Amino acid sequence: MDHKKYMFAIAMLICLVTISMVSAVKPVSTVTLGNKGLAVESTVKDYLRTGEAHDFEVHVFNISDGKPIVSGITCYMHLYGDKGTHIFTGLDNTVSHDFDYGFDLTGTNFTSRGEYQAKFQCNNSLIGGGQEIFFVVNDYGEELTPARASTFNWSMMFMMILFLSALIGLFTINHYIGKFALYWVVHLLFVIGTFSVWQFNQGYAIAFFGLASIWKVMFYVSIIAVFPMIILSLAWIFYIHTFNEHFQKLIDNGGNTEDAFRMAKRKSGGWFGGK
Numbered sequence: 509m510d511h512k513k514y515m516f517a518i519a520m521l522i523c524l525v526t527i528s529m530v531s532a533v534k535p536v537s538t539v540t541l542g543n544k545g546l547a548v549e550s551t552v553k554d555y556l557r558t559g560e561a562h563d564f565e566v567h568v569f570n571i572s573d574g575k576p577i578v579s580g581i582t583c584y585m586h587l588y589g590d591k592g593t594h595i596f597t598g599l600d601n602t603v604s605h606d607f608d609y610g611f612d613l614t615g616t617n618f619t620s621r622g623e624y625q626a627k628f629q630c631n632n633s634l635i636g637g638g639q640e641i642f643f644v645v646n647d648y649g650e651e652l653t654p655a656r657a658s659t660f661n662w663s664m665m666f667m668m669i670l671f672l673s674a675l676i677g678l679f680t681i682n683h684y685i686g687k688f689a690l691y692w693v694v695h696l697l698f699v700i701g702t703f704s705v706w707q708f709n710q711g712y713a714i715a716f717f718g719l720a721s722i723w724k725v726m727f728y729v730s731i732i733a734v735f736p737m738i739i740l741s742l743a744w745i746f747y748i749h750t751f752n753e754h755f756q757k758l759i760d761n762g763g764n765t766e767d768a769f770r771m772a773k774r775k776s777g778g779w780f781g782g783k
Contacts, residue, residue: 544571544572544635545571545635545636545637546568546569546570546571546577546581546630546631546635546636546637547568547569547570547571547637548566548567548568548583548628548629548630548637548638548639549566549567549568549569549639550564550565550566550567550626550628550639550641551564551565551566551567552564552626552641552643553643554643554644554651555643555644555645555646555648555649555650555651556618556624556643556644556645556649557618557645557646557647557648557649558615558618558619558620558621558645558646558647558649559615559616559618559619560615560618560649561612561613561614561615562613562618563610563611563612563613564585564610564611564612564613564626564628565605565608565609565610565611566583566585566608566609566610566611566628566630566639567607567608567609568581568583568609568630568637570635571637576607577630578603578606578607579603580632581601581630581631581632581636582599582600582601582630582631582632583599583600583601583609583628583629583630584597584598584599584628584629584630585597585598585599585600585611585626585627585628586626586627586629587613587617587624587625587626588624588625588626588627589620589622589624590620590622590623590624590714591622595617595624596611596613596617598611609630618645620645621645621646621647621713621714622644622645622714623642623643623644623645623714624642624643624644624645625640625641625642626640626641626642626643627639627640627641628640628641644714645714646711646712646713646714647710647711647712648711648712650712652712660704660708663704664701664704664705667697667700667701667704668701670697671694671697671698671701674690674693674694674697675694677690678690678691678694688741692741695730695733695734695737698730699727699730699731699734702723702726702727702730703727705723706720706723706724706726706727709723710724
């Protein structure tokens, strides 16, 4: 077998699973009018998990003296999806937890992955202020940092080395027991690898979900393939065991050794030429 072809295939797989893109959240923008008005500060996280409820809290301060405003104003919240869709509108004019104007949103507002935008506005008839926040919703609720990407990349490269070593051994080892063991090692590493890449891409991605879907399909195909391979493996083990018993009986009964070896060579050549 040409090992260079396998090296090239593994290199291509490494390129596919290597993740280097790190997402970034847009900066916060605040709306004020000179040295008068209200300063609005929210507690929105940079990353939220899809389908998970979240409580948005807002603190309001008087810009002129820095004192908190706990009465006499109404705060509004508007939430927009990654395509500009207006998802939620709410208001609160009663402080809770000493200083918080709160907006409790259920997970149904965050069913889609992507970049979201929240606008907060607090005012009365005399003064007001606002704040605009951008945040990301993905399946992990976490940022894909360089450290996380690097850890995943090195882990997958290590798995690729194990996969390549087992694959080369599968086509170079002649003993049938070694081939049998290495086949299942290769298949198990393939199942683990495709599942890991699928989950990683789906967990952190906020766009281009096709790559995650490809790895998902490959994972399910490899899982489905386990069941017929179990049946074939059991049948193959039974065949080898029966054949070895028959071969031993020929020898024990004084059969022709050359004929027995000839039969052994012919019978054992059906699984990658294993002996």
